[in-house]
Amino acid sequence: MKVLCDREQLREGLAVVNNVIPPRSTKPVLENVCLVASDDALELLGTDLEVAVRYRVGEVKVSEPGLAVIPARVALDFIRDLSSETVALESADGRCTISGGSDSCELVTLDADEFPVVSRFDEEKTLTIQGGTFTRLVGQTAFAAAREAGRYAMHGVLMVMEEGHLKLVGTDGRRLALSSTPVDQPSEDIKPSILPTKGIQLFCRVIEDPLDMVQLQFGENQVGLKSKNAEIFTRLIDGEYPKYTQVVPSETAHIVEANADLMGRKLRLVANVTGDEARAVRFKVERDEIAMFGRSAGRGEAQAHMEVKYDGSGSSISFNPDYVLDGLKHCDQETLRLEFSDKSSPGKFCLGENYIYIVMPITIDT
Amino acid sequence: MSTREEASAQGGVIRRMDELVICQIAAGEVIERPASIVKELLENALDAGATQIQVDLQEGGARLVRVSDDGCGMTAADLELAFEPHATSKLRDASDLNHIASLGFRGEALASMGSVGRCSIFSRTKTAETGHRITNEGGQESPVEQAGGPRGSIVEVRDLFYNTPARRRFMKRPSTELSRCLEVLQRAALAQLGVGFVATHDGRRCYDIEVGMDLSDRIRRTFGAELAESLVPVEADNGRFRITGFVAPPRFSRRDSLRQMWFLNGRTVKDRVLIRCLREAYRGFLVEGRVPVAFLQLSMDPTLVDVNVHPAKAEVRFREDRHLFGFLLKALREGVQQTDMATPGSSLLSRALVRDGRSLREMRASHPGQTALEPTAPRTPWRVREMPAAPLEIPRPAQQGAPPSAAPNAATDDLRGPFLQVHKTYLVRALADGFEVIDQHALHERITFEGLLRDLRAGRVEVQRSLIPEVVEVSRSELELLIEHRDSLARIGIELDAFGETAVAVHGLPARLKNPKAQGVVRDVAEIIARTGKAPDAEDVIEEVLHRTACRSSVMAGDALGEDEIKSLLSQGQALGAADQTCPHARPTRVRFTLDDLEKAFHRK
Numbered sequence: 003m004k005v006l007c008d009r010e011q012l013r014e015g016l017a018v019v020n021n022v023i024p025p026r027s028t029k030p031v032l033e034n035v036c037l038v039a040s041d042d043a044l045e046l047l048g049t050d051l052e053v054a055v056r057y058r059v060g061e062v063k064v065s066e067p068g069l070a071v072i073p074a075r076v077a078l079d080f081i082r083d084l085s086s087e088t089v090a091l092e093s094a095d096g097r098c099t100i101s102g103g104s105d106s107c108e109l110v111t112l113d114a115d116e117f118p119v120v121s122r123f124d125e126e127k128t129l130t131i132q133g134g135t136f137t138r139l140v141g142q143t144a145f146a147a148a149r150e151a152g153r154y155a156m157h158g159v160l161m162v163m164e165e166g167h168l169k170l171v172g173t174d175g176r177r178l179a180l181s182s183t184p185v186d187q188p189s190e191d192i193k194p195s196i197l198p199t200k201g202i203q204l205f206c207r208v209i210e211d212p213l214d215m216v217q218l219q220f221g222e223n224q225v226g227l228k229s230k231n232a233e234i235f236t237r238l239i240d241g242e243y244p245k246y247t248q249v250v251p252s253e254t255a256h257i258v259e260a261n262a263d264l265m266g267r268k269l270r271l272v273a274n275v276t277g278d279e280a281r282a283v284r285f286k287v288e289r290d291e292i293a294m295f296g297r298s299a300g301r302g303e304a305q306a307h308m309e310v311k312y313d314g315s316g317s318s319i320s321f322n323p324d325y326v327l328d329g330l331k332h333c334d335q336e337t338l339r340l341e342f343s344d345k346s347s348p349g350k351f352c353l354g355e356n357y358i359y360i361v362m363p364i365t366i367d368t
Numbered sequence: 369m370s371t372r373e374e375a376s377a378q379g380g381v382i383r384r385m386d387e388l389v390i391c392q393i394a395a396g397e398v399i400e401r402p403a404s405i406v407k408e409l410l411e412n413a414l415d416a417g418a419t420q421i422q423v424d425l426q427e428g429g430a431r432l433v434r435v436s437d438d439g440c441g442m443t444a445a446d447l448e449l450a451f452e453p454h455a456t457s458k459l460r461d462a463s464d465l466n467h468i469a470s471l472g473f474r475g476e477a478l479a480s481m482g483s484v485g486r487c488s489i490f491s492r493t494k495t496a497e498t499g500h501r502i503t504n505e506g507g508q509e510s511p512v513e514q515a516g517g518p519r520g521s522i523v524e525v526r527d528l529f530y531n532t533p534a535r536r537r538f539m540k541r542p543s544t545e546l547s548r549c550l551e552v553l554q555r556a557a558l559a560q561l562g563v564g565f566v567a568t569h570d571g572r573r574c575y576d577i578e579v580g581m582d583l584s585d586r587i588r589r590t591f592g593a594e595l596a597e598s599l600v601p602v603e604a605d606n607g608r609f610r611i612t613g614f615v616a617p618p619r620f621s622r623r624d625s626l627r628q629m630w631f632l633n634g635r636t637v638k639d640r641v642l643i644r645c646l647r648e649a650y651r652g653f654l655v656e657g658r659v660p661v662a663f664l665q666l667s668m669d670p671t672l673v674d675v676n677v678h679p680a681k682a683e684v685r686f687r688e689d690r691h692l693f694g695f696l697l698k699a700l701r702e703g704v705q706q707t708d709m710a711t712p713g714s715s716l717l718s719r720a721l722v723r724d725g726r727s728l729r730e731m732r733a734s735h736p737g738q739t740a741l742e743p744t745a746p747r748t749p750w751r752v753r754e755m756p757a758a759p760l761e762i763p764r765p766a767q768q769g770a771p772p773s774a775a776p777n778a779a780t781d782d783l784r785g786p787f788l789q790v791h792k793t794y795l796v797r798a799l800a801d802g803f804e805v806i807d808q809h810a811l812h813e814r815i816t817f818e819g820l821l822r823d824l825r826a827g828r829v830e831v832q833r834s835l836i837p838e839v840v841e842v843s844r845s846e847l848e849l850l851i852e853h854r855d856s857l858a859r860i861g862i863e864l865d866a867f868g869e870t871a872v873a874v875h876g877l878p879a880r881l882k883n884p885k886a887q888g889v890v891r892d893v894a895e896i897i898a899r900t901g902k903a904p905d906a907e908d909v910i911e912e913v914l915h916r917t918a919c920r921s922s923v924m925a926g927d928a929l930g931e932d933e934i935k936s937l938l939s940q941g942q943a944l945g946a947a948d949q950t951c952p953h954a955r956p957t958r959v960r961f962t963l964d965d966l967e968k969a970f971h972r973k
Contacts, residue, residue: 153838175836244836281879282830299822300943322832322879348835362833364879 003068003093005039008061009081009102012044012089014210015057016078018232019048021207022055023074035074036117037091037098039064044091047120048074053201054120055208056233069114070098080107123226123233127189128219131168133229134212135183139170140202142181142332142357147199148174155241159202161218161225162194167356168218171246172199177325178246179332181357192220196243201236208232249360251350254341258287259311262338262353265292266330268306272296273323275304282320282364285340287312296323319345320364326351329359388507390453392483392532399480401539402429403548405525408477410556413437414634416521419579420564423553427570428545430528430536438520441493447502447512450489453479478523483507484535485528491521506531550575551626554590558583558663559631583613587663591627595620595661600706602664604699608672609692611699613664617707618650618950621658631665632673632684639684642666645693649700651911653709655954660704666696709949709956783942787934793925795934802962808937809925810951812882815940816918817952819880820861824910829861830879837865837873838886844870846894853897856905860913862889881921888920915952 019035027033027050036047044059070093077100081089086102093099098111140159148156153175160171169182197205205227209216219226226235272283276296283296292310297303319342330338333353342349342363351359385393399405406423413421416439426432442450453476481487482504492499501515529536539545546569557565557577564579577586588596599614613631620627630642642664650660674685686692788796795806823829842850850857851866861878874886893904893913900906904913923929923937941948941957951957967973 156836173836175834175838176832178835246836249835281832299826299828320830346833360835362835365831365833365876366828 003039004066005091006063009089013081015046015059019046022053023048024050031116034071037070039067053236071112072098072109123228128217133209133214133216137206139181143170143172143179146172146179155243158196158198158239160243163192177361179359196239208234255343256314258340262333268308271306272304281322283323284320286318288316325361402545403552405433406549407552409435416440423567425569428542429549432526434524436522442491444500444512451482451504485525488524490517555636600703602703610667615703616661618653620661625659627661629663645696649704783938804958804960806958810957811941812922813918813951820914831861831876832879833876837875839871840887840890841871849897856903859905885920889917892916
């Protein structure tokens with residue numbers, strides 16, 4: 003293998019691939035990147051067996067096609083610190099030489115046959131959306147997915163096509179985030195898929211320009227995404243996702259409209275006092291006002307007030323402030339709407355045109 | 369001819385026993401071994417108002433027990449009656465039984481001793497010119513005769529059980545009998561402040577308590593400086609009951625109860641209510657089967673307690689035991705929480721050294737460069753003789769090393785890093801005088817548990833309700849139990865409903881749980897209900913229920929923690945005060961290694 007490439011482009015590719023490559027693995031070959039030079043392209047392959055990425059480096063000159071498997075972290079660090087415009091890669095007899103200007107290093111290569119096979123993107127049955135939209139949908143839902151052990155199906159983000167919308171859902175059983183976007187060429191035969199949270203977050207890493215279009219491909223066991231330079235695939239979670247539509251309250255007794263940014267600031271104010279240990283902040287709504295109350299056995303109490311739009315009969319509901327703040331961070335409009343019925347049924351935060359966030363309240367037994 | 373026929377030939381089977389046999393039988397209850405004699409005679413001496421008591425023993429007390437006091441003494445007429453059964457100066461009529469303030473009162477002791485040993489009593493009252501002596505050998509009383517001697521009384525019992533060989537055979541080796549006698553004496557010495565005690569064995573002085581010593585000094589003299597310096601005082605008075613004394617840190621606990629002493633109005637008692645109360649006070653700080661060390665004096669109006677329940681007077685009965693229990697528990701719990709609960713690293717080090725099969729001394733000897741550093745201080749036994757199973761229980765030789773440093777003062781400890789997480793399980797951090805190792809799961813479990821308990825007691829259980837209820841499969845019988853106790857479960861923050869015939873849907877769990885695991889919590893609680901047959905919020909199972917709940921939902925061993933998480937964990941632990949030294953299962957949460965320990969480990973000392 004003999005390739006000449008632009009240093010910056012190669013570095014960018016290695017950085018993307020290194021996101022997937024595990025820092026330590028029981029299978030040492032996985033700590034490597036596989037360089038594949040074909041007639042006119044250089045591809046970088048990396049995988050942790052759950053997520054796999056194939057990155058195509060632009061502006062290369064291949065003088066001799068071939069393969070080399072080299073330590074990914076070392077290669078990235080070395081190329082990042084080189085100062086030349088271009089980098090030459092040359093491999094022969096179990097060695098790979100990386101040189102830039104007058105500097106070079108020689109890395110030991112592994113047998114390319116040991117490297118796992120990385121799929122190719124299949125252009126059939128794909129869905130096209132804008133990269134920035136996809137990133138936003140993931141950001142608005144992945145945080146709500148479960149992290150702790152148990153309830154395996156919730157350890158990922160559900161992707162589903164419904165009514166001409168691509169919907170993403172994340173839940174840990176106590177809160178649920180649902181964000182969707184209309185799709186131009188809806189194909190209704192795409193089956194619902196649960197993507198591991200780590201995998202779907204890595205998807206966003208290969209989207210370099212938010213204005214670029216990306217393609218999604220839904221397979222039997224994996225979902226893939228193709229961006230300008232990269233193809234990335236993740237294994238799916240095999241499980242039954244909760245029936246999320248049932249938990250979205252349709253009719254509620256109280257509807258409050260509030261400035262999202264202000265609510266976030268007021269809530270953080272109160273949460274400073276409730277701290278790590280106490281969880282609940284009580285939202286008391288009365289004519290055109292929300293009052294928030296928090297208390298902690300050890301520290302004391304706090305309250306904050308803000309003007310809102312509300313003309314109901316008054317009520318109150320308590321939430322874990324961390325949960326609410328998580329959602330407010332991703333709110334994409336100035337005014338949010340909070341809808342709830344009573345202190346023990348779910349609170350629904352409408353945080354965007356196609357973005358709702360449902361939080362179960364904390365009930366306090368007194 | 370059989371006995372029965374012989375008896376009927378004399379005209380009847382049943383005969384009246386003679387006085388000596390009656391006394392010998394009665395003596396079996398009162399006098400079991402030399403230590404019983406020491407106990408009875410000490411009580412007599414103390415009831416006589418002695419301020420200085422000497423006990424002389426030979427051959428563990430089997431050859432001789434002699435108790436000399438400087439008390440009020442007895443007159444010749446008193447001596448005449450001294451060996452009569454049920455003759456006593458301490459009770460006059462039955463009504464006196466209701467307010468017994470003296471130690472002895474049954475009037476059996478001297479009569480019993482007279483029947484099983486060779487006794488003599490010399491006594492001289494404060495005002496008399498001369499004293500008198502009477503002897504009783506196996507029930508044969510001598511007449512009272514004049515004799516010379518100091519004021520007070522000297523009672524001797526020689527050749528115990530010389531006339532009852534069956535009992536003599538039950539006596540143990542002299543060293544064993546001696547230690548039992550000394551135990552009795554030590555208890556008396558700790559109970560009777562203001563009285564001096566001296567004991568000799570075969571002419572050698574083996575125990576010495578001066579009149580002016582207070583309880584702490586007496587404990588130090590009896591059990592060593594390390595224990596004495598680690599004790600935390602307890603003091604409370606509610607008008608009816610008064611308790612004073614000391615409790616020891618949990619690491620001093622033992623398998624036996626020799627160092628748990630209760631003194632009721634100056635009398636040594638071993639009462640179940642009191643023992644249970646102390647165990648309760650140490651709950652969560654001691655592993656099962658360990659007996660805490662404490663020295664406690666309880667005083668109350670004698671009419672509130674019946675001491676005439678047990679021949680050895682060890683058990684008593686309280687008239688207001690519930691009140692008493694609550695009063696004691698509060699006072700004791702406060703004391704226990706102030707004790708230094710850290711497991712001293714030095715005990716682990718010493719164990720490690722012994723485990724290697726070599727003592728430190730041997731190691732030093734094999735290291736020529738270190739020999740010059742051999743301390744000239746008194747030689748203390750380094751090797752721990754018995755190897756206990758649990759890490760908490762290493763008894764450290766009394767004078768060895770400095771006492772473990774007190775728990776870090778919350779005000780001065782700013783929890784500054786760096787922190788090191790080892791094996792995703794232990795947190796290590798430097799202290800001013802060493803370092804400590806913290807078990808992250810044990811500490812978090814304790815924090816969660818205390819929080820749950822506090823919320824429950826304050827009636828403020830915050831429940832995080834579930835958007836998507838978690839379904840937990842259980843057996844049919846468990847389902848019935850869970851549904852039956854649905855309301856009490858809800859009171860502790862576990863909200864569930866039946867879901868089909870073999871599952872429950874969990875709608876809510878305490879908001880305090882960081883990583884709630886409904887399945888583990890529900891199954892554990894079902895198991896506790898099935899085993900105890902009690903509602904999960906019943907007072908005696910609630911702690912177990914909350915332990916399990918906390919355990920299931922805490923940071924686990926194997927969870928990687930960031931610096932902020934570690935800091936938050938440690939500061940929450942610090943907010944708990946002393947309670948953060950053990951997890952609710954009483955495993956230690958932290959082990960502390962002082963510079964002293966390190967110096968020992970590296971043979972710098």
